[in-house]
Amino acid sequence: MASLVVLRSVLILRIITLLTLAASVMTMALNNFKDDDGSKTKFTDLIAYRYVFATGAIGFVYTLIQIPFAMYNVVKEKRWIRNGCLQQYDFYGDKVMAFLLASGVGVGFGVTFELKRAFGDLFDDKAKKFLNNGNISTGLLLVGFVFMALLSILSSNRRSSGINGFFT
Numbered sequence: 001m002a003s004l005v006v007l008r009s010v011l012i013l014r015i016i017t018l019l020t021l022a023a024s025v026m027t028m029a030l031n032n033f034k035d036d037d038g039s040k041t042k043f044t045d046l047i048a049y050r051y052v053f054a055t056g057a058i059g060f061v062y063t064l065i066q067i068p069f070a071m072y073n074v075v076k077e078k079r080w081i082r083n084g085c086l087q088q089y090d091f092y093g094d095k096v097m098a099f100l101l102a103s104g105v106g107v108g109f110g111v112t113f114e115l116k117r118a119f120g121d122l123f124d125d126k127a128k129k130f131l132n133n134g135n136i137s138t139g140l141l142l143v144g145f146v147f148m149a150l151l152s153i154l155s156s157n158r159r160s161s162g163i164n165g166f167f168t
Contacts (some may be wrong), residue, residue: 003077004074004077004131005071005152006154007073007074007077008071008074009070009073010074010153010154010155011067011073011149012068013150013151013154014063014067014070014151015067016147016149017059017063017148017151018060018063018067019146020140020141020143020144020147021056021057021059021060021063021101021140021141021144022060022108022141023140024052024056024137024138024140024141024144025053025056025057025137026054026055026059027136027137027140028043028049028053028120028133028134029043029044029053030048030133031130031133031134031137032127033127034126034127034129035126038062039131041127046062046111046129046134048107048108048110048132049108049137050135051091051103051104051107052104052106052107052137052138052141053137054101054104054134055078055100055101055104056101056104056137056140056141056144058097058100058145059097059100059101059141059144060127062093062097063097064147066090066093069086069090070144087155090155091155091156094151094152095155096157097148097152098145098148098149098151098152098163099135101141101144101145101148102149104138104141104145105138105141105142105145108134108135108137108141109135109138111134111140112131112134112135112138115131116128116131123162126154
C-alpha cells in the first residue's frame with residue numbers, strides 16, 4: 001500500500017509541476033509593454049528572460065512526456081516499460097530538469113534584481129511592471145523547480161528501494 005501512495009504522489013507532483021511551469025511560460029510570453037514613443041519591449045529583448053522562458057518550456061515538455069508513464073504506473077501498479085530503462089530515465093531526467101530549472105530561477109531573479117538596483121529610478125511604471133512580471137514568472141519557475149526537486153528525491157528513493165523497479 002505504501003508504494004501506491006508513492007506512485008500517486010509522483011503523479012500529483014508531476015501534474016502540479018506541469019501547471020506551474022505552464023503558468024511561468026505563459027506569464028513570461030505575455031510580458032511586454034509599449035513605450036510612450038511607440039516602441040515595444042518584449043521579454044525576448046532580455047537574453048536572461050529568454051533563458052527563463054526556455055528552461056520553463058523544456059521543463060514543461062519533459063513533464064508532459066512523463067505524465068502518461070506516471071498515470072500508467074498508478075493505474076496498473078507497474079511500469080509501462082519494464083526493462084529498467086524508464087526507471088533510469090526518471091532518475092536522471094528528474095535530476096537534470098531540476099538543475100536546469102534552478103539555473104533558470106537564478107538567472108531570472110538575478111537579472112531582475114540587478115536591473116532594479118542599478119537603474120530602478122530611471123524606469124517608468126511600465127518598465128517596473130515589466131520587471132515585476134519577470135519576477136512573477138521566475139517565482140512560478142521556482143515553484144516548479146521545488147516540485148521537480150521533490151520528484152528527483154522520490155525517483156532516487158524508488159530506484160534504491162526497488163518500488164516498481166526492474167522486475168515489476
